Amino acid sequence: MKVYVEGYGCVLNKADTEIIKESLIKEGFEITESLDEANIVIINTCVVRLETENKMMHRINYLNSLGKLVIVAGCLPKALKEKVEGFYHIYPKEAHRAGEILKEILTKKKKEDRGEEKELYKKLNYLKPKLVTPLPISEGCLGNCSYCIVKIARGKLISYPREFLVRKAEELIKGGAKCLLITAQDTACYGLDRGDNLANLLKDLCQIEGEFIMRVGMMHAKYLSPILDEIIELYREEEKIGKFLHLPLQSGDDEILKLMRRGYSVDEFIGIVKEFKKKVKDLCFTTDIIVGFPGETEEAFNNTLEVLRKLKPDYIHGAKYTQRKGTEAARMKQLDTKIRKRRTEILDKLRRELSYLNNKKYVGREMRTLIIEKNKGYTENFKVVRFEEKQEVGKFKKVKIKDATTFTLRA
Secondary structure (H helix, E strand, C coil): CEEEEEECCCHHHHHHHHHHHHHHHHCCCEECCCCCCCCEEEEEECCCCHHHHHHHHHHHHHHHHCCCEEEEEEHHHHHCHHHHCCCEEECHHHHHHHHHHHHHHHCCCCCCCCCHHHHHHHHHHHCCCCCEEEEECEECECCCCCCCCHHHHHCECEECCHHHHHHHHHHHHHCCCCEEEEECCCHHHCCCCCCCCHHHHHHHHHCCCCCCEEEECCCCHHHHHHHHHHHHHHHHHCCCECCEEECCCECCCHHHHHHHCCCCCHHHHHHHHHHHHHHCCCCEEEEEEEECCCCCCHHHHHHHHHHHHHHCCCEEEEEECCCCCCCHHHHCCCCCHHHHHHHHHHHHHHHHHHHHHHHHCCCCCEEEEEEEECCEEEECCCCEEECCCCCCCCCEEEEECCEECCCCEEC
């Protein structure tokens, strides 16, 4: 049986896609890169925004029209089961069981409940080393954001044991990985369900022998605050931790942050970023903004723009707010779509200006860079670099930055 697997969404979801593939191989299925050759299609879905959901449904319906057995995996079937009624499902916490589940489907056996949550960390046994490898450290989160459907899909926080993660990271590094993408729904709340924390994990990961670099994924400001000093110290002292901070602001207005249930104030957020920037040289700070959240006035939107001008993120991911079924914000009075569209365009102009201004600062500088493709690399703060001449993939090199564009550097 030939299976075609395609995946969408965040780094965590991409890790699950790889886990699904390895689980299928273990159970004797053949993975094919050709949709035409496949008897079975597994689509690992994302559902974070309405546009994404619509894209997923369009793709699912297209795949189904080909007359193949289609299995819907990932966040969509867990959060919006009624949308994919009539299809077989693999939920996020079942990625490592994909091979077994597919066998159960083909033999028409009832899907067994194997109590995945107790030893969920074992799903990482299916992760194989690549030059750039995602390393999930937990499932779910502690947040209760009023707009978030991912909480419905991935559930409460389940942190993986620190000792297991360190062993897995060692295995990946020995297997050839040079870059670990430390990923979770929220990396900052790692360990809070088991008397541990992210700083302890990063300290241990930095002790692994070998030349490699880690990018710590998205952190929530509320859960970063209690361990801020320890994390900043690690960023300052450890070469193996990339100088990259992904900290979503979502709104620069305190009233909107309360409606979003984010759990921090604008001033608290600014304080965290300023402390990072003051103590970590060449910090690449990236953030997320939701535009047109219910209740966002013109003043509230302008407050957000003002905070962004003050903090000058290297990259801003701006998303026009969309209602997600089952969330508190979906029941609030919604803003006119024209207002949301206009504000998104204003934000996009600002984010491009700020990204270009930040990138220009690096022209003429030498930076340690991991070559991930013949003409592409990651700097020590995870800026994307493009090369005119082909480079040796997998090597760390000092490169000289010659030019900057809005979102990349040239070297």
